[in-house]
Amino acid sequence: MKDFKNYTADAALPDELQKTLSSLSGKGTKELLPILFSEATKARKNGTLSDREIDDFFQKVSPMLSPVERATCLSMIEKLKAIKSDGARG
Secondary structure (H helix, E strand, O other): OOOHHHOOOOOOOOHHHHHHHHHHOOOOHHHHHHHHHHHHHHHHHOOOOOHHHHHHHHHHHHHHOOHHHHHHHHHHHHHHHHOOOOOOOO
């Protein structure tokens, strides 16, 4: 797909993404946040996740979170932003 004109909802997902989505299906926030934090930590360490991307993500998901989940997420974000790598972009 090169542009949105060619997008179809039934477009096949890459195998790796489909496996990941399947493994996360049915999990609640308490199960998903640690997984997300682990993956984000890896991305921070290898320099592929910026502070701006973290902030953008939080802005998008925070309305769907309870106050407790939002506070937990903010705590994780503080920890993520403290992680720097040689190739850090944020």
